[in-house]
Amino acid sequence: MEYSDKNSVAPGQITPSNLGVNGLLTVIGAGPGDVELITLKAIKALQIADVVLYDALVNDVLLEYAPNAEKIFVGKRRGCYAYQQEQINELIVNRARMRKHVVRLKGGDPFVFGRGAEEMEHAAAQGITVAMVPGISSSLSVPAAQHIPVTKRGAAESFWVITGTTKEHKLSGDIALAAKSNATVVILMGMSKLAQIVSLFKKEGKSETPIAIIQNGTRENEKIGIATIGTIEEEVENRQLANPAIIIIGEVVKHRENIIKIAQEQELVGASITDY
Template sequence: MKNKIQPKVTLVGAGPGDPDLLTLKGVKALAEAKVVLYDALANEAIMNHAPKSAIRIFVGKRKGRHSYSQDQINQLIVDNALTYGNVVRLKGGDPFIFGRGSEEIEFVESFGIPTFVVPGISSAIAVPANQGISLTKRGISESFWVITGTTSERNLSADIALAAKSSATVVILMGMSKLAQIVSLFQKESKGETPIAIIQNGTLSSEKFGIGTINSIQEVVAENKLSNPAIIVIGEAVRERNKLKGFYKEFASNKVCARE
């Protein structure tokens, strides 16, 4: 007699890119998967933790190229769980940080399928840390904002204008296409000399880094050919970057560019 299929869905955060930053719990979940539905991961070596027999379904999204709509992904998760049992939905970073993970969980649970979540290391925190940028520091920054640069309507998030008024460190994901608008918002708040860093392909061997001020960063981007996928970090915490200490006494309006 065949064993009855016991559907189960585990949402796993793959981390910021470096495969070594996948959590142990994520590794264990992948090792038990019958089906893996995975995003456009920064490093597909993470998929090696799944059994060779596991069905692999790419459902990733890149700018201007979506293999599946979100509704189709939701249905694929459910269909595969009911057919094969143990499904892992693998998402970059942390699935609940601009990853639509909560939408997927809600849809799956509406079918009575048990769900589990394995948090991932968010690129919003790990990528700056990898470059020696601490988002909070006593006496420098008491808080930080993590904001999507581009909303679902393809507009600049209104929260960035609010963040520009604060003294907090501001981390912007998916914001490179809106960089000129972001710069303008901070300049309107008289923050042209505020330090800003842009980190492309964070935690990967192909990582590129540019640092400057609000006034100079667009030139830095052009000189270093920085583009998506990249994270933007704005605030005095950038000036305190460990790798700059003892090397630059004056930040002022001078720009610093590096490829590291």
């Protein structure tokens, strides 16, 4: 069956009555990690879920919003997959065809390197009604929570959000293009390729460009390292930074230092800035 408007539901129309003959799949963005950064619409959809398939980056506390649902972990931890993508697709189809409301709960926003679009296409092709509730993307919110804007007048007029590792497990070619620009560069899933990323920026004469790496952004165990392209690898080693982490490169990183300096001068550090 081909996808059509008859197989889709607008977010405001997600109710048990929308199940249809073959059930309903709702793809939901859980936000960057802080449980308070999920949307009200997402919580309402979870409350009427029959099944929740959730990823590793989803805060487990959010599962409490679906007290009556079957909960299945389908994420990846330390390179080990609970389910391969094909198996996740089959779980979605099998549960939905039992006339159930299946929620696919993903970290950040499911349409930003989250395979949410692929899963919706697969379900719709099987005659399953689909809906999507956007989430707060970690690519913007994690830097913001540490007082790093992706754009700032006089510092950056645009930004790139790039996956560090392609499906072929190679470094994205877009990073080399981004390194030539004056834009802010936000790289997800790039820690394993950090040396290559640094090398590309050095080739463009950007050894002094500020860079931030934020691990476990917005969570209680958040860690951050601030350096330059030329010194970041040493900073990563000193702070023991690792995945899951987001890399932010550009002059906007200096905004955090400016805020800290102003807060210190005003004696407002404890009230206005997140400590390391």
